[in-house]
Amino acid sequence: xxxxxxxxxxxxxIDRLAQLMERTExxxxxxxxxxxxxxxxxxxxxIIGGVVIGVFVLVAIVGPWLAPYSPTAQDWRxxxxxxxxxxxxxxxxxxxxxxxxxxxxxxxxxxxxxxTLLVGVVSMLIGLVAGAVIGAVSGAAxxxxxxxxxxxxxxxxxxxxxxxxxxxxxLAVSVAAVLxxxxxxxxxxxxxxxxxxxxxxxxxxxxxxxxxxxxxxxxAVGIRKRRIVLTQIMPNSLSPVIVQATLSLATAIIxxxxxxxxxxxxxxxxxxxxxxxxxxxxxxxxNAPMMSVYPAVGIIVTALGFTLLGEAMRExxxxxxxx
Amino acid sequence: xxxxxxxxxSVTFAGHGTGRGAGRAGRATKAVDGxxxxxxxxxxxxxxxESGCGKSVTALALMxxxxxxxxxxxxxAEFDGADLLSMGEKKIRDLRGSQLAMIFQDPLSSLNxxxxxxVQVTEILTRHRGLKxxxxxxxxxxxxxxxxxxxxxxRLKEYPHQLSGGMRQRALIAMAVACAPRLLIADEPTxxxxxxxxxxxxxxxxxxxxxEGTALLMITHDLGVVAGLCDQVNVLYAGRAVETAGRRELFxxxxxxxxxxxxGSIPRLDAPRGEPLRPIRGSINDKIAWADGCAFAPRCDxxxxxxxxxxxxxxxxxxxxxxxxxxxxVLPADRSADAAEVSS
Numbered sequence: 055x056x057x058x059x060x061x062x063x064x065x066x067x068i069d070r071l072a073q074l075m076e077r078t079e080x081x082x083x084x085x086x087x088x089x090x091x092x093x094x095x096x097x098x099x100x101i102i103g104g105v106v107i108g109v110f111v112l113v114a115i116v117g118p119w120l121a122p123y124s125p126t127a128q129d130w131r132x133x134x135x136x137x138x139x140x141x142x143x144x145x146x147x148x149x150x151x152x153x154x155x156x157x158x159x160x161x162x163x164x165x166x167x168x169x170t171l172l173v174g175v176v177s178m179l180i181g182l183v184a185g186a187v188i189g190a191v192s193g194a195a196x197x198x199x200x201x202x203x204x205x206x207x208x209x210x211x212x213x214x215x216x217x218x219x220x221x222x223x224x225l226a227v228s229v230a231a232v233l234x235x236x237x238x239x240x241x242x243x244x245x246x247x248x249x250x251x252x253x254x255x256x257x258x259x260x261x262x263x264x265x266x267x268x269x270x271x272x273x274a275v276g277i278r279k280r281r282i283v284l285t286q287i288m289p290n291s292l293s294p295v296i297v298q299a300t301l302s303l304a305t306a307i308i309x310x311x312x313x314x315x316x317x318x319x320x321x322x323x324x325x326x327x328x329x330x331x332x333x334x335x336x337x338x339x340x341n342a343p344m345m346s347v348y349p350a351v352g353i354i355v356t357a358l359g360f361t362l363l364g365e366a367m368r369e370x371x372x373x374x375x376x377x
Numbered sequence: 378x379x380x381x382x383x384x385x386x387s388v389t390f391a392g393h394g395t396g397r398g399a400g401r402a403g404r405a406t407k408a409v410d411g412x413x414x415x416x417x418x419x420x421x422x423x424x425x426x427e428s429g430c431g432k433s434v435t436a437l438a439l440m441x442x443x444x445x446x447x448x449x450x451x452x453x454a455e456f457d458g459a460d461l462l463s464m465g466e467k468k469i470r471d472l473r474g475s476q477l478a479m480i481f482q483d484p485l486s487s488l489n490x491x492x493x494x495x496v497q498v499t500e501i502l503t504r505h506r507g508l509k510x511x512x513x514x515x516x517x518x519x520x521x522x523x524x525x526x527x528x529x530x531x532r533l534k535e536y537p538h539q540l541s542g543g544m545r546q547r548a549l550i551a552m553a554v555a556c557a558p559r560l561l562i563a564d565e566p567t568x569x570x571x572x573x574x575x576x577x578x579x580x581x582x583x584x585x586x587x588x589e590g591t592a593l594l595m596i597t598h599d600l601g602v603v604a605g606l607c608d609q610v611n612v613l614y615a616g617r618a619v620e621t622a623g624r625r626e627l628f629x630x631x632x633x634x635x636x637x638x639x640x641g642s643i644p645r646l647d648a649p650r651g652e653p654l655r656p657i658r659g660s661i662n663d664k665i666a667w668a669d670g671c672a673f674a675p676r677c678d679x680x681x682x683x684x685x686x687x688x689x690x691x692x693x694x695x696x697x698x699x700x701x702x703x704x705x706x707v708l709p710a711d712r713s714a715d716a717a718e719v720s721s
Contacts, residue, residue: 277474
């Protein structure tokens with residue numbers, strides 16, 4: 055049977071409309087996180103940040119295989135004389151030139167990404183987990199614990215205030231000094247600095263949620279306090295903490311670099327790490343400024359990537375913009 | 378005997394208190410000042426009044442949801458023989474949701490934005506009826522179906538922001554009636570909704586009362602809601618009931634000058650063109666303490682010096698069961714013009 059062309063056209067149009075509607079149906083069925091993700095994909099800031107982080111993570115994973123030379127072998131030590139101010143800059147053989155011990159700078163940058171990422175992520179996680187636990191206890195006690203809860207909250211918060219009052223680098227330095235020199239120390243030291251930030255943030259967010267209407271509504275149907283904290287208050291309080299986590303990652307990398315710079319970092323100087331590289335290069339800044347520039351730019355760009363993504367996430371999760 | 382019997386309920390916020398209804402710094406505020414009423418099973422009782430007259434605070438006090446600190450609650454509120462006001466926190470928490478339930482004004486902020494509707498409904502079923510897993514999900518779906526939400530299985534998985542305003546309020550009602558409570562307190566359940574949805578929600582509440590014999594305490598400032606739903610009406614002013622009567626009696630013969638003024642200020646479709654609306658002058662802030670006289674006196678058209686000689690008592694100047702707190706009530710004899718207008 056032959057349908058008239060006009061009818062066929064109409065039928066096609068209806069089919070297309072049906073497809074379109076199905077698509078909108080599925081997108082409207084998305085939850086909060088999927089909705090936030092959808093908004094992230096359309097945000098320029100998020101895309102730039104995401105690409106930077108993606109490249110960084112990729113390099114951290116495959117860097118050792120990409121590196122043209124060994125990052126620790128002093129293959130060209132006969133060509134570099136730091137005492138006489140003779141260095142080797144970029145050339146065909148060594149793209150970023152050589153460092154002060156005659157090692158290939160480009161290889162060291164590639165391999166060092168992994169260590170840098172590890173320090174950033176682990177120390178951020180230490181701060182996040184410890185801070186979130188403390189903040190959650192404090193927030194739960196303050197919102198639903200009655201008078202004794204409020205007292206507990208006050209005690210916890212005053213202690214975190216004290217930690218917060220110390221300059222972060224000074225605190226990290228003292229933790230590192232007490233625990234001795236190792237990579238673990240660096241990560242703990244940088245993590246500890248973040249603890250009060252996360253704790254305060256989660257607690258504040260929980261307090262704000264604790265006085266909201268839906269918590270009152272949950273109380274009005276007799277839900278127990280513990281469940282109110284877990285199912286009502288917590289899920290709503292987490293988004294600022296997650297955003298802070300991405301921002302902290304950037305700070306953590308810089309702070310770990312600062313510790314290395316002060317000589318409190320990884321005791322094995324042969325293992326490349328951007329912060330350590332930067333601290334070693336600054337001695338030769340007069341004669342070989344590029345040696346400082348590579349790791350510095352690496353740290354800045356990575357930190358910027360995380361900051362951009364964090365900023366975009368903050369916007370995507372902002373309930374005021376939620377449709 | 379009635380299911381809920383409230384006797385001389387009073388709520389005072391301490392001077393520098395925070396929270397809902399708290400007064401200005403440094404001065405204690407009596408938000409509710411001796412309110413008494415009864416609610417029987419299957420009966421709809423209205424609490425009517427303008428903003429700040431103590432309606433919502435009354436509801437929160439009955440539910441035990443006022444903050445403990447800085448608030449003192451007096452009087453008695455017997456629910457099924459037990460006093461809600463002096464009950465321990467644990468005991469009243471078990472009653473909330475199972476025997477007592479409340480519907481809030483703003484359905485969007487009363488639902489948790491990051492938790493699917495289904496979880497929020499099943500949580501109550503788990504808490505009070507011990508239902509879990511598939512059984513709870515099925516019951517939740519049938520609850521949503523009962524309050525008129527189409528395609529409940531899909532809606533259970535959705536988040537509050539994906540539902541329309543009317544549907545959110547229906548979901549909240551489903552949560553409130555999940556355990557077939559004996560008393561339902563509705564705190565302005567239709568204020569945040571548009572007019573057509575309002576009518577549907579009121580219809581739904583009416584149905585629940587008729588079918589289940591639930592007692593409903595309806596808190597509203599909307600006289601239309603009162604006219605459509607309530608059996609018994611309490612008009613509150615500055616924390617006290619000023620007039621209590623059956624619905625028909627109140628609308629036919631508003632006797633307290635405040636109730637009289639409220640009904641007189643309603644715009645009417647059949648009023649002659651160009652006739653100005655008749656507001657009650659002043660605002661609820663222009664009041665005097667009940668201890669010194671009638672709080673409404675500064676705004677009253679009929680006030681005399683007698684109104685300032687101590688708290689007026691509730692009397693029945695017009696009909697038995699029609700209580701009025703006024704020394705100078707609007708009666709047909711002495712204000713024939715007004716009475717004639719109202720009864721016409």
